[in-house]
Structures are given as structure tokens and as C-alpha cells.
Amino acid sequence: MTALPPPSAKKLGLVIDLDTCVGCHACVTACKGWNDQGYGAPLSDQDAWGANPSGTFLNRVHSYEVTPETGAPQLVHFPKSCLHCENAPCVTVCPTGASYKRAEDGIVLVNESACIGCGLCAWACPYGARELDQAAGVMKKCTLCVDRIYNENLPEVDRVPACVRTCPAGARHFGDLGDPDSAVSQLVAERGGMELMPEQGTRPVNRYLPPRPKDRLEETAPLAPLLDIQATGFAGWLDRLLDRI
Amino acid sequence: MHPAPSVILFTVLSGLGFGLLAMLGLGAAPVTGWAAFVAYGAGFGLAVAGLLASTFHLGNPQRALRAFTQWRTSWLSREAWASVAALGLMAPVAASAVFMGRLMPALGAVAAVLCLITVLTTSMIYTQLRTVPRWNHWTTPALFFGHAVAGGALLAGLGNAPILLGLLGLFMALSFRAGDARFAERGHTLATATGLGHGKVRSFAPPHTGTNYLMREMIHVVGRKHALKLRVIAVLFAAVLPAVALVLLPAGLATTLVAAAFHLIGAFAGRWLFFAEAEHVVGLYYGKR
Numbered sequence: 001m002t003a004l005p006p007p008s009a010k011k012l013g014l015v016i017d018l019d020t021c022v023g024c025h026a027c028v029t030a031c032k033g034w035n036d037q038g039y040g041a042p043l044s045d046q047d048a049w050g051a052n053p054s055g056t057f058l059n060r061v062h063s064y065e066v067t068p069e070t071g072a073p074q075l076v077h078f079p080k081s082c083l084h085c086e087n088a089p090c091v092t093v094c095p096t097g098a099s100y101k102r103a104e105d106g107i108v109l110v111n112e113s114a115c116i117g118c119g120l121c122a123w124a125c126p127y128g129a130r131e132l133d134q135a136a137g138v139m140k141k142c143t144l145c146v147d148r149i150y151n152e153n154l155p156e157v158d159r160v161p162a163c164v165r166t167c168p169a170g171a172r173h174f175g176d177l178g179d180p181d182s183a184v185s186q187l188v189a190e191r192g193g194m195e196l197m198p199e200q201g202t203r204p205v206n207r208y209l210p211p212r213p214k215d216r217l218e219e220t221a222p223l224a225p226l227l228d229i230q231a232t233g234f235a236g237w238l239d240r241l242l243d244r245i
Numbered sequence: 246m247h248p249a250p251s252v253i254l255f256t257v258l259s260g261l262g263f264g265l266l267a268m269l270g271l272g273a274a275p276v277t278g279w280a281a282f283v284a285y286g287a288g289f290g291l292a293v294a295g296l297l298a299s300t301f302h303l304g305n306p307q308r309a310l311r312a313f314t315q316w317r318t319s320w321l322s323r324e325a326w327a328s329v330a331a332l333g334l335m336a337p338v339a340a341s342a343v344f345m346g347r348l349m350p351a352l353g354a355v356a357a358v359l360c361l362i363t364v365l366t367t368s369m370i371y372t373q374l375r376t377v378p379r380w381n382h383w384t385t386p387a388l389f390f391g392h393a394v395a396g397g398a399l400l401a402g403l404g405n406a407p408i409l410l411g412l413l414g415l416f417m418a419l420s421f422r423a424g425d426a427r428f429a430e431r432g433h434t435l436a437t438a439t440g441l442g443h444g445k446v447r448s449f450a451p452p453h454t455g456t457n458y459l460m461r462e463m464i465h466v467v468g469r470k471h472a473l474k475l476r477v478i479a480v481l482f483a484a485v486l487p488a489v490a491l492v493l494l495p496a497g498l499a500t501t502l503v504a505a506a507f508h509l510i511g512a513f514a515g516r517w518l519f520f521a522e523a524e525h526v527v528g529l530y531y532g533k534r
Contacts, residue, residue, distance in 0.1 A: 118304075124376060196440060
């Protein structure tokens with residue numbers, strides 16, 4: 001059923017540090033790489049080597065410029081994927097039951113063999129987290145690498161989503177946001193982790209850590225005394241004389 | 246939102262068809278025999294043609310029957326049930342009027358209510374989306390009902406059709422006007438979308454150099470520059486001209502067809518705008534609407 005399950009105790013999700021993200025798009029590539037060969041239909045590209053390439057991605061990195069009231073503008077790289085909302089509107093609109101939220105860990109998934117490709121779930125998502133694959137005609141979305149995180153064939157260090165495993169800056173964190181003592185929950189508490197578009201009422205599980213305020217240069221300039229040159233001797237007499245003329 | 250021709254055809258034609266069937270089921274135009282054959286035939290034809298057109302935008306239409314399973318939560322699934330129930334109950338009413346020359350008022354009324362419920366479920370698919378503020382309002386079902394009832398009355402040749410068409414024109418104008426400010430009223434901005442509210446935010450670089458599914462589907466700006474002209478055309482053709490034609494021309498099939506042709510042009514223009522003018526909040530992330 002596409003009815004949402006009662007809120008799960010375990011809420012697996014991502015915490016993305018906007019202060020640390022360098023915008024390298026490694027997570028985008030790792031995501032596409034992993035999800036192209038495992039779970040569900042591969043992520044197809046159209047006209048990949050042509051003039052108008054387009055393709056299915058489950059994770060994309062935007063870049064925004066934030067200009068504060070005073071001071072220099074700041075560039076913020078902004079990775080965006082499914083936020084695995086507690087009140088996921090993409091699930092309840094699905095007419096076939098293909099779109100569902102797992103009761104045990106809160107991951108939102110698509111059963112591709114039941115998806116008719118109507119696209120309504122993508123319309124219902126405020127975050128643009130769902131893309132209809134143009135080759136397979138089914139809806140694709142972030143699975144939180146459900147085929148990695150519980151996969152005992154992988155070394156334990158690899159049992160995290162591909163994007164988290166690959167991030168060279170350590171800007172992506174994976175864990176249980178339902179557990180207040182987990183590392184990710186503590187990170188959210190410490191850094192004031194925020195929800196995206198809270199006014200939509202979707203109650204996303206993923207959180208974003210805001211960029212830290214930029215350091216400011218102190219007003220005092222260490223070289224200033226050196227610039228205040230007082231002429232003495234003959235030069236001083238000449239200086240005073242010329243002032244008087 | 247991308248105005249997909251299949252969805253525009255579907256919503257306009259099936260809305261009109263269900264509206265006509267509702268009028269016939271309620272006995273507003275008590276036709277029998279050949280007249281009933283034409284009238285019910287038009288109603289069923291429009292409704293079924295619309296429903297078929299709706300399957301053209303599916304990625305995997307061979308699984309369409311699965312859409313009947315989630316009626317507890319999904320308006321799309323409810324629409325599937327309502328349309329089948331309405332057409333199923335209307336079939337014996339139509340057969341009785343055509344072949345036996347006998348009206349079935351009680352069953353007809355039930356089937357008519359189901360036809361209107363189908364129109365409601367169609368409109369709720371759009372109304373439920375908080376992501377599209379222009380649609381997420383009671384004016385959307387009002388607009389769809391207006392189209393079904395006025396269009397149905399027009400096709401059924403009812404005497405009060407000009408009045409209903411006038412009301413439809415008002416609904417259209419109201420929903421156009423009322424929708425314009427709603428995106429801003431809901432307070433969705435790039436700052437709330439990104440949480441980067443500590444300064445002025447603007448999109449510096451998009452995530453991809455080309456386009457993608459999201460942009461094709463939900464960020465549609467083509468034709469908005471003609472929006473005002475198209476609004477006038479939509480209201481004029483859907484409501485004003487057919488009402489004038491019905492009042493001025495002698496009553497008869499020819500007049501109905503002329504008025505219906507006007508009405509369809511306006512309804513298509515209006516429905517195209519319904520999609521083309523609707524702005525999805527995901528556009529914020531791209532710095533576009």
C-alpha cells in the first residue's frame with residue numbers, strides 16, 4: 001500500500017555539510033556508477049556524446065552564491081538527492097503502490113516492476129529528487145544504497161551509500177537520524193542542521209549543515225605604523241618650510 | 246509544468262464527456278432512440294477517448310491496471326475506479342434509452358453523480374500537489390466542475406447552458422487571477438529551498454550543462470509571454486462565444502455543434518494555460534520558474 005507506515009524508530013538518512021562540500025561532483029559520479037549496475041533499471045543517458053546530452057541522476061550538485069548584508073559573497077555547493085521524508089508526498093500519490101516507504105528504516109523506494117511511469121510522484125516531490133528514466137520508463141530515485149548498507153559481502157567500511165564513501169572532503173555523513181545519540185544526530189544538534197523547504201510539511205529526514213560564518217580580518221593593520229613616516233633633520237626642516245609656503 | 250498534449254486532451258475530452266453523461270443521467274435532456282444514441286455515444290466517446298489519451302504519457306502503459314490498487318491514498322487510483330464505475334453504471338441507462346426507449350431516472354442519477362465524482366477525482370490529482378501552488382486551491386476543482394457542467398449542458402442542448410457558460414467564464418477568470426499571486430503567498434523562495442537565508446541567494450551554477458527530466462517536466466516557460474492574450478482567447482471561446490451563439494442562433498444540432506466547436510477551442514487554450522502557467526517549487530533550485 002502507498003499509505004505511509006507509522007513513523008519508524010530508525011530513520012536512516014544523510015547529513016550534508018555545506019561548509020565542507022567543495023563541489024567536486026564526486027558523489028554524483030559515484031552514485032551514477034553504483035546505481036548503474038545494481039539495484040533496478042540502469043540510469044540511462046540520452047544523446048550522451050551528442051549536442052544535447054541528458055540523463056538520469058539520483059544526486060546532483062547545485063552551486064549557489066550567498067551575498068550577506070556586509071562582506072564578500074560566499075559560494076555554497078549544494079548536493080541534492082532524496083531526503084527520505086517522513087511525510088513523503090511522493091508515496092501517497094502513487095496509484096500503483098510502486099512508491100513506498102520502508103517501515104523498518106524509513107527508506108523511500110520504488111518497486112520498478114509495479115511502476116507505470118505516470119510521473120505523478122515526481123510532481124509531488126518539492127525537491128526534484130525523482131527522475132523518470134527515459135529508457136526504462138520507470139521512476140528512479142536515491143535508494144540510500146540499500147544494496148550496500150546491509151550488504152554483508154562488502155567490507156564493513158563500504159556499507160555506506162556510495163556518495164558518502166566517495167566524498168573526498170568528508171562532507172557527507174550517513175546514519176540513523178532517529179537515534180538522538182548517533183553521530184549524525186549529534187552533528188545536526190551541534191551545527192544546527194536544517195530541513196529544506198520546511199513549509200511544504202514533508203518532514204525530511206536528511207539534514208543540511210549550514211556554512212559556518214566566514215572569518216573577518218581584524219580592523220587593525222599591522223603595517224600601519226610603518227606608513228606613518230615622520231621626517232626628521234634636514235628633510236623635517238624642508239617639510240615644515242614647504243608647508244608654510 | 247510541461248503542457249503534455251496527452252494530458253490536455255485527456256482532461257478536456259473526458260471532462261466534457263463525463264459532464265454530458267451526467268446531464269443525460271440526471272434526465273436534464275430526456276432523449277430516447279436515435280437522439281439518445283447520438284447523445285450517449287458522444288458522451289461515452291469523449292470520456293473513453295480522453296481516458297485512452299491519458300495512457301499515452303505513461304512510461305509503462307502495459308501495467309496500467311495496477312493503477313486500480315491504491316484507491317485508499319491515491320487520487321489517480323480513485324479516478325480510475327470512479328471512471329470505470331461511472332461508465333459501467335451509465336451503460337445500462339444508455340442502452341435502455343437507445344434500444345428500449347425507456348429512461349432509468351434512479352440509476353441514471355446515481356451514474357450521473359459518479360460522473361461528477363470522476364471529474365472531482367481528476368481535479369484532485371492536481372489540487373493535492375502542494376508543490377504547485379497555483380493548483381493547490383479550491384478553485385481547481387471549481388474550474389474542472391465548471392467545464393464539465395457547462396460543457397455537458399451545452400452538448401446536451403439544455404436551455405440554461407448560456408447561464409452555465411457564463412458562470413464557467415467567471416470561474417476561469419477567477420482561477421487565472423487568483424492563481425497569479427499564490428506562489429509568493431505560500432512563501433516558497435530559494436532561501437527556504439536551500440536554507441541559505443543568511444544573505445541574498447542566487448543560483449551560481451546549475452548541476453548540469455544540459456537539460457534534464459525535471460526541467461523538461463516542471464520548468465516550462467514557453468508561451469508565457471502570450472499568457473494574457475491566451476487567457477482572453479480561452480474565456481472568449483470557452484464561455485462567451487458559445488453562450489452568444491446559443492442565444493442568437495436558432496436552436497438545433499447545427500447551433501450546438503458551432504457552440505461546441507467554440508467551446509472546445511477555448512477549453513483547450515485554457516487547459517494549456519493551466520499547465521503552462523503552473524510553477525513547480527523545484528524551479529527555485531534552478532533559479533527559474
